[in-house]
Amino acid sequence: MKLKILMVEDDQSVAEMMEMFFEKEGWTTEIATDGEQAVKMFAKNPDQYDLITLDLNLPKKDGIEVAKEVCAISPTIPIIMLTARSSEEEQIQGFNAGADDYVSKPFSPLALIARIKALQRRIRIDDKQEQTKSAENTEKFDVETDHIKISKSRREVLYDGQYVENITPKEFDLLYTMAQKPKQVFSREQLLESVWGYDYYGEDRTVDAHIKKLRQKLEKVGANVIQTVWGVGYKFDDS
Structure with a gap:
């Protein structure tokens, strides 16, 4: 898997270190x-560019603004934020x-590489599934419960016939994962592995933040x- 990464980082030592690790993977930066x-x-x-690693604290324009402007240009570009900030609101x-x-700083370069690979793997799987689904009946829903209908190929969610607007890709994947098994309790670790595609590294707030939105x-x-x-995780239940 060859990638071209745009690394947005004002700390020269961090940039040089990550560039060295990326080169070992055969990635250009x-x-x-x-x-x-x-x-x-x-x-x-x-x-x-295949992916962006984006520091949150930057000169001239912060990472939040950069992400907004980049996504306005290309809504599908994968972005991994690197920051010393750790609050749920941020x-x-x-x-x-x-x-x-x-990813919170300080971070392990190998852990970041694992997340990049998992994100790319998830994108390839989703693209393949969407290509397969597009050949099927466009009115088909992958999940239908008492009130919710979900189409993965169209990335649509309906509640009692009303569309749920502005769901992000990760929010959709969380809902889809849980709705496939109503009333089953999912731990944060299970949701991280199912939706993000990597083993649990302690970033349970990643799941909590997405669930909240x-x-x-x-x-x-x-x-x-x-x-x-409480004390376990989350479940889908529309009964």
Whole structure:
């Protein structure tokens, strides 16, 4: 798997270290040292990049703004945010801006590489499934419960016939995973592995942040279908 990564990082030592690890994987890297430079580099030729690693604290333009502008150019570009910030609110801001994953500093280079590979693997699986589904009946839903209908090929969620708007890819995958097995309790570790595709590294707040935003979007149409099982995790129940 050969990748071209746009690394947005103002810390030269971190950038050089990660570039060395990426080269060992056979990946090529271009480095932007501030937010304005990152947006200009991406806008010049967005199709050349397979993934962005994005520091949150940047000169001239912060990572949140960079993510928003990059996603306005290419909504499907995978973004992994790297930051020393760790609050749930800041993580939610990053996810809302378009980030697919969130890695707290200091981090293990090998763990970051594992997440990049898992994200790319998930994208390839989703692309393959969507290509297969597109040849099938477009009215078919993959999951149908008492109130919820979900089409994975169209990335659509309906609650009592009403569309749930603005669900991000990770929010959709979380809902789809749980809705396939109503009332089954999923731990955060299980959801990380199923949705993000990598083993649990202690970033349980990643799941919590996505669940919080997913609930808000579902509740706009009256769908209170994701229940917290305290001390364990989450379950889907629309009975």
